[in-house]
Amino acid sequence: MSNTTLRLSGVHAKYALIETFRIPIAVIGTMVFPALALLFFVVPQEYVAQNPLYATQAVISMSVFAVMANSLFAFGISISEDREKPWDPYLRTLPVPGLSRVLGYVFSTGALGLAAIVPVLLIGGLFTAAEADPWRVVAGFVALAISAIPFMMIGVAVGYGMPSKAAIAVVQVVMFGFAFAGGLFLPPEMFASWLDTLSRFFPSRQARDLVIWAVQGGSLEPATWLGIIAWIIVTGVLALLLYRRDEGRRFH
């Protein structure tokens, strides 16, 4: 990757963030939703909320879900909407490689998604028994950022692959499928063994396991990190291919 590619990614991310922050309510939506979900679904359940191990895992699951939802939604829908605006074909005429534009989305939308975790952590720390060392929290953030890449790339692929109305439908199906299969709603300990095995192939399960490992320690199965790397490669290639194939929206 050349310097130009990286520099232009930063340029695109910067101006996307400036634009987003001019309409702050959009940012507040992203920031508040995961925190509310934790407040309503986890905090009232004493059994989970008062057990440090379960509470921490619940906070992690909710964080993974928040980042996944943001990646799929924000990328899939904002890209497919941008593509329908006439500004997008203009940007394509500029001397900027496709990778810079995709990374620009990662650095802007992706960064906002990670920022949305902060209120989740605050609520988790104040109202549940969840606990972690500060450096573990930092490690968790890094793990979360890495394991979010496949979701972002799926979002990018959906965004470039289909019009916005179709993107909304596909993103919802993928999001709830991944959330359930990945053990983000119900912990995988409650899964039947066949479902548990199947679940390990999902990027959502791998993301959850990676972040739990980063925050709580314990052992990390090779299948988890190998799986994440495989998903990053496959979804990354798919996203770039669909970007290159895209010629803007055309009505027949």
Next chain:
Amino acid sequence: MTTLAHFDSVTRRYGDVTALDNVTLDIESGHIVGLLGPNGAGKTTLLSLLQGLRRPTSGTVRLFGGEPGDYRQRQRLGCTPQETALPQALKVGEILQFVGKHFDDPVPVDEIAAEFGLSDMLRKQSGALSGGQKRRLSVALAFVGRPMLVLLDEPTTGLDVDARRTLWQAVRRQHENGATVVVTSHYIDEVEALAERVIVVDEGHVIADDDLPQILGQVQGRMLRLSTPQPDAVLALDDVRHHQPENDGSHTFLVGDGDAVVTELVRESIPFSNLSMRRATLEEAFLALTEKTTA
């Protein structure tokens, strides 16, 4: 003179619609080229191939000798967004800066803003600009990167006469500084005011490609305008090609030899008043050219 853009036997289809049919064309440095044609003629497709937005179904397109889809080839290409496309929440200065950052040697924001009369509004969000100001900003964006080749797609559509003249002057100044400009328009007077070479496309074909005076010469027509109670009698005269009633009750005729037609009018004793005559414009020339192809 160097070849900036090259089309070799280029065909582009959308499904079963053929937008460009075996077009071969070179654009050399140094001119302002007018690209004319009715809606759907293939003008925008021609430009989008050069911008790397679309690929030809067959044939080759070269930009500065390379592949337009490769972003490095577009370093010296300048394009305009549609005015409705500007990100409304960004300020004028920010948009100019953002676009400038894509180029090796961008024109400083203050300088390009002064050139296009945008200096007073650098801190305004683009959504707050008037139509004419947005249009000036859009066109300014094409020149931020000190381009060798500039593609202007309908640069002044919807602007009033003053705003159009201001923009034309700015484009001419940029051209004098060395930019080759391709301008599409359905305002014929725009092409007439700017262009030195004119390419006329219709139904995916190049039907004329020549210097402006030659294109004008291809229809050596005159527009004859007069008031008369017997327009049909005038139309029946030799060498009268086209009749258009005007709003004020007068009539305009496209005629070949104006003097001969007037002589004929008098000889036939057709009553008329308020006669005036002028050279046919490019629009009228162009109408005649497209009618020739469909005939």
